[in-house]
Amino acid sequence: MCLAIPGKLQAIHRQGEQSVGVVSFNGVTKSCDLALVPEASEGDYVIVHAGFALNRIDEAEALQTLADVAAMHAEFDADS
Secondary structure, eight states, X not given: OOOXXXXXXXXXXXXXXXXXXXEEETTEEEEEEOTTOTTOOTXXXXXXXXXXXXXXXXXXXXXXXXXXXXXXXXXXHHHO
């Protein structure tokens, strides 16, 4: 199962017509394509899946989603 998770957009680099974002996921940074969210700007939270930012979300929703994912991980680890 794959999950689309929120990350914080740290930087935007233009490569010709393409915009590539550097997104931080709990301290781990990854690049993603910003074609689907051209309105995104540095500091925004974006939902990323398979290397593409799918949409922007507000900070409160992003932080709640990250807390929910952490809780799922903790429950899974407790069951193992």
